[in-house]
Amino acid sequence: MANYMKHIKPIDLNEGTLRLLNLGETIVISATDGKETDAMAAAWCCNLDMNPTKLTVVLDKTHKTREILERQPKGEFIIQIPNVKTAPVAFALGSVSAHDDPDKLEHCGAKFFDPEGLGRPFLKGCNAWIVCRLIPEPQNQKKYDLFIGEAVAAWADDRVFDGRHWHFRKAGRAWRTIHYVQGGRFYMIGRGFDL
Numbered sequence: 001m002a003n004y005m006k007h008i009k010p011i012d013l014n015e016g017t018l019r020l021l022n023l024g025e026t027i028v029i030s031a032t033d034g035k036e037t038d039a040m041a042a043a044w045c046c047n048l049d050m051n052p053t054k055l056t057v058v059l060d061k062t063h064k065t066r067e068i069l070e071r072q073p074k075g076e077f078i079i080q081i082p083n084v085k086t087a088p089v090a091f092a093l094g095s096v097s098a099h100d101d102p103d104k105l106e107h108c109g110a111k112f113f114d115p116e117g118l119g120r121p122f123l124k125g126c127n128a129w130i131v132c133r134l135i136p137e138p139q140n141q142k143k144y145d146l147f148i149g150e151a152v153a154a155w156a157d158d159r160v161f162d163g164r165h166w167h168f169r170k171a172g173r174a175w176r177t178i179h180y181v182q183g184g185r186f187y188m189i190g191r192g193f194d195l
Contacts, residue, residue, distance in 0.1 A: 025177040026186070028080040028090050029057060030112070030121040031069040037121045038065040039110055041094030043180050045079060053151040055079070055132065060145050064098035069147070075134030077149060078120060083160070084188050085174040086125040091184065115155060127175060128156040168192070 011017070022043055030039035044058040057079070059066040069077050082090040092108035101107055112121040122129050132149030140146040156163065160171040168176050168189060176188040 019182065022181065023179050023187070025081060025189070026087075026090055026094075026180045027057075028082055028093055028123050028126070029059065029065055029077055030080065030123060031065050031072060031077040032119065032121050033068050033072040034119065036064075036068055036098075037105065037112075038063075038068055038098045039080075039093050039105065039121065039123060040065040041082075041090045041180070048148060053130075054135065055130075055149050055151070057147050057149065058145050059147055062097070062099070066145075066147075069134065070141075075136065076120065076152075077132050077134065077147075078122060079130040079132060079149070080123045080126040081128040082123070082126050082178060083175050084178060086123070087178045087186055089123070089125070090178065091180075091186075094180075116153075122155075126157075127160050127177065128154065130154045 011020075024043060024045065026041055026043055027045045028039050028041050029045075030037065032038075040059075040063050042057060042059070046056050048054040048056050059069070065077075069075065089109050093104075093110060096104045096108060098104040105112075111124045113124055114120050114122060120131060130151050131153040133152050135148040135150055137146070137148055140148070157175075160167055160175040169192065173188070179187045179189065181187060
């Protein structure tokens, strides 16, 4: 037991536990109200329920993307799952505020498409896109910056996701999801194994 315990050390309860749990895939959230569009990177997105799919995402009060979402009549936002090849754009979107740089999207290299022609901003080059409708929970949004969305439409690039399963090994390194740690450091999803 002594050999095992020599490597077990206490960590900071706040930042340490945050870093332990912050390995989920990095996402990009975009929203538009028809006049303004913004996108931001986020690491705190989580499944909440299924059938219908619901998810949670944390959007700080300081972000322009949140402002746009909150004033948008339909309450729609898009969750994108970037990959290694789109990591520079995702990182830039998470590092620059549209409050400080009105041309943020252009300066970050963000390019968008709209598969249905409904005016929705889908970030190009990602692995998947989920359109969500906000389920308003004003107390959670105000107190915890926690937003709940219900998936209303979704798309994936079939080179890496076949509708049910990820195929990272077959698709190659550029398609692997990215996982932000801190200070510009990312990890990409690793090798799979079967039991």
